[in-house]
Amino acid sequence: AQRVTQPEKLLSVFKGAPVELKCNYSYSGSPELFWYVQYSRQRLQLLLRHISRESIKGFTADLNKGETSFHLKKPFAQEEDSAMYYCAPNFGNEKLTFGTGTRLTIIP
Amino acid sequence: NAGVTQTPKFRILKIGQSMTLQCTQDMNHNYMYWYRQDPGMGLKLIYYSVGAGITDKGEVPNGYNVSRSTTEDFPLRLELAAPSQTSVYFCASEPHGAKNIQYFGAGTRLSVL
Numbered sequence: 370a371q372r373v374t375q376p377e378k379l380l381s382v383f384k385g386a387p388v389e390l391k392c393n394y395s396y397s398g399s400p401e402l403f404w405y406v407q408y409s410r411q412r413l414q415l416l417l418r419h420i421s422r423e424s425i426k427g428f429t430a431d432l433n434k435g436e437t438s439f440h441l442k443k444p445f446a447q448e449e450d451s452a453m454y455y456c457a458p459n460f461g462n463e464k465l466t467f468g469t470g471t472r473l474t475i476i477p
Numbered sequence: 478n479a480g481v482t483q484t485p486k487f488r489i490l491k492i493g494q495s496m497t498l499q500c501t502q503d504m505n506h507n508y509m510y511w512y513r514q515d516p517g518m519g520l521k522l523i524y525y526s527v528g529a530g531i532t533d534k535g536e537v538p539n540g541y542n543v544s545r546s547t548t549e550d551f552p553l554r555l556e557l558a559a560p561s562q563t564s565v566y567f568c569a570s571e572p573h574g575a576k577n578i579q580y581f582g583a584g585t586r587l588s589v590l
Contacts, residue, residue: 378517403577412481413567413581455519459577464535467512467519 371396371460375468382446383476390441390471392430392456400458402432402439403465407453416441416454426450451475479503483568483582490558490589498553498585500568508571509551510579511535511543513564520567526551558589 372395382388394400402419417425419432419439430441439456456468484499502509507528512520512535522535526545540562542554555562565586569579 373519401577405579412583413569415578418577457577463576464522464525465520465577465579467521469517469519 371458371466373456373458373466373468375454375456375471377471378469379472379474381474381476384448385445388441388443388446388450388473390454390456390473392439392441392468394437394439394456394458394460396437396458396460398461399434400460402430403457403459404428404430404439404441405455405457405467407455408449409452413455446475448475448477481568481570481580481582483566483585485585486583487586488588490555490587492558492560492589494558495554495556496558498555498566498568498587500551500553500582501549502551502568502570502580503549504570504572504580505548506570506580507548507573509545510569510571511541511551511553512567512569513537513562514567514584515564523553523566555587560589563587563589 374393404416406416407413428443453470453472455470457465481502510525511523514520521537524543526532529548532543565584567584568582571579
């Protein structure tokens with residue numbers, strides 16, 4: 370069955386420390402993977418997609434097909450990174466499947 | 478540029494009542510989506526539309542109906558509200574050629590009591 374898992378509901382990190390938000394998936398094919406973010410009092414919005422291999426706001430995410438993971442990473446956390454983060458794969462049916470989300474809190 | 482606009486922001490319904498959640502977008506996007514998000518869960522797709530006059534079921538369509546008479550509007554109808562439909566509802570739109578890059582509304586928080 371196709372499934373996406375974000376194992377951490379809550380994650381607290383000190384400012385300046387590295388951040389890693391985990392995303393694992395179950396799928397026999399090659400998914401397209403996205404990270405969406407919702408900052409406080411803002412709308413859900415796209416952060417980055419794996420196909421672009423881009424760094425957005427210092428965040429990167431690498432698709433690891435062997436481990437079926439797409440973890441989101443940032444080397445030095447900033448206070449403005451506090452938000453709700455959703456991993457959202459497309460399992461080949463053109464639709465996004467959203468994970469349950471991780472609430473990231475950056476401690477000053 | 479308003480983007481995706483959802484109304485109302487909040488609503489309380491009694492069991493068995495009906496209502497329509499409104500969604501409109503001014504970006505001329507072909508694709509539109511309705512999701513629901515229950516506490517502690519991810520977004521679940523209710524219905525989607527690839528253009529005016531075309532709609533299709535998502536993962537959790539039971540108890541809902543949609544229509545897409547124009548590119549701009551994609552209302553979601555609840556005919557007989559049930560407590561299980563208590564949730565936060567999000568509408569999103571997506572431009573043609575930008576697969577899965579979705580623009581979300583602010584959400585409608587619905588309680589059915």
